[in-house]
Amino acid sequence: MILKFKNNYSKCCLISILFICVFHSESVFASKEPIIRVLISKNNNLRIRSDRSIPLTINGKFFSSKKIKGLTLKNEKNRKILYFDKNKQKKYDLKNNQQFKISSSDRRGIWVGQKRFSGKLNIFVLDSKILVVNVLGIEKYLNSVVGSEMPTKWPIEALKAQAIASRTYALNQKGNNLFDIDSTQKNQVYNGLESRTYKTIRAVKSTRSLVLTYKNKLINALFHSSSGGMTENSQDVWKNKYPYLSSVKDFDKNNPKFRWHKTISSNQLINLFPEIGGLNNIEILDITATGRVKNVNLIGAYGSYQMSGVALRKKLGLNSNFVRFRFFEEELNNNTPQKRGLIAFGQGSGHGVGMSQWGAKYLASRGQKAERILKHFYRGVQIKPFRKEYL
Structure with missing residues (x-):
């Protein structure tokens, strides 16, 4: 169909309307991106700081949008205390169940100990420990997860497979009142911005919102390093039997620690x-x-x-x-x-259930696409854009 314009004004109006529609649809999509709350620290002694000159903002019981460069959380003589970089002499006693939030407009993120994180931080003071929870969009989270779980020099299709599996796994975590998922091998590894690279961003962006489903529900997308030749049936490791987590041949002998x-x-x-x-x-x-x-x-x-x-x-x-x-x-002494x-x-290495990361690498190096890799390790699944009904 060819559109004819009577004058430049009509043409400009149509272009403006199209621009607004596209911009609005992108904004709506972005606003629907799931948010994930990741437990990144249980350390009672910890420093949190801005990356450079842009300050952090802290909100909580004692603070209302206070601008700071950094703060220290510390366990001192059975007291949990907080003090700011500018005035280390003034110490705030932290009470049980107290919580506060830290944010930054700096795209370089927030330093928590020796790692940098994007998004916001929720701090929870409990009886025995101080929890630091990173709150961010799941796609930004995955940019770092993929590089934390898999070497970024590996083939891009293996990284894509990891992105889809990790997205599915994260969205399927029910969590608790404070956080959804742990940043360690207890769930899946998340080391912050230092693990994000051009290739991980590409892998996540090219698979944006894609998840693994079985009968229109998210699967329990377990994965591991290397199975040792054959992956395991889920019921032989844990009590739960999942049809899609059945034993299949692995291709992980390229693992130097096979x-x-x-x-x-x-x-x-x-x-x-x-x-x-x-x-x-x-x-x-x-x-x-x-x-x-x-x-x-x-x-x-x-x-x-x-x-x-x-x-x-x-x-x-x-x-x-x-x-x-x-x-x-x-071999001991004669008198012993x-x-x-x-x-x-x-x-092998790991529980052996679900996708083998070394197997995914091998298949990707032989020209297999992420979809084929995932459907080999997760039997009978479908790959679809995420919808809330899949939870």
């Missing part, structure tokens, strides 16, 4: 299992279909008890529970009774 071993001395075993006098033997009672340790019987000098493979992995600090054990006689240490031989 195979590993760990040596644990007899003294360490005594400290780890004092109730049974150390560890003399490990009986593997059950293994999963892929070969991971499911349940064990731990035998020590004073008794024995059973433990899950997941719990044993955590107890011994192992990379995964795709592992086998061998005891060995320690013989003691036995333990060597754990394993493969």
Whole structure:
């Protein structure tokens, strides 16, 4: 269709209307971007400061839009205190359940300890600790998550797959009254602005709002470093069975730490299992279909008890529970009774459920797109723009 204009005034009016419509639609979309609250610190001794000359703004019980360069939170003689950079002599006592907010107009972010974060900060004073929660749009959050979870030099399609998986995982976290998600491996790693690069921004922007769904609900988009050759069924690691978290072939042998071993001395075993006098033997009672340790019987000098493979992995600090054990006689002095240490031989890293990051890297390096990678590791899923109905 060709539009004919009677005069320049009509043309200008139409252009103005089109501009307003486009601008309005973009503004509406931006305003609907989900906000995420990320727990970034539980440290009772912490410094928060601006990046350079632009001040921070603090609001709370004692402060109303006060401009500051920085502040220190500190545990001092059983008191939780706060003081500002300009006047360190004036100390404010922080009471239980007190909270305040810190914001900045500086695009370079806010320093919290040794890391920089965009968005705002909510500070909560609790009985035993001070919580710092970063509040920001989920897309800005993901710019840093992707670079925190995956090396940014990896292929862009692997980074895109990570962005979609991380977006889905984050939106599916119910959280609590104070925050939605943790910034550590407890949930997914978020190291702030220093982990954001051109490639992570590109990966997030090109997948904006895309999430993984199963029967029109967000999936539990679990991921891990390396499965050791086969990913695991969710019900073999935890109680919940998710059809889309089924065991599939992994392509992670390019991981330089695909195979590993760990040596644990007899003294360490005594400290780890004092109730049974150390560890003399490990009986593997059950293994999963892929070969991971499911349940064990731990035998020590004073008794024995059973433990899950997941719990044993955590107890011994192992990379995964795709592992086998061998005891060995320690070399000791002639006058010392013989003691036995333990060597754990394993493969893979992480719980083994969902997307393998090293597997994603391999598939991307062979030309696979993010959608194909995700649908390999998450069976029967769909990739769609996020809607609230998916929660």
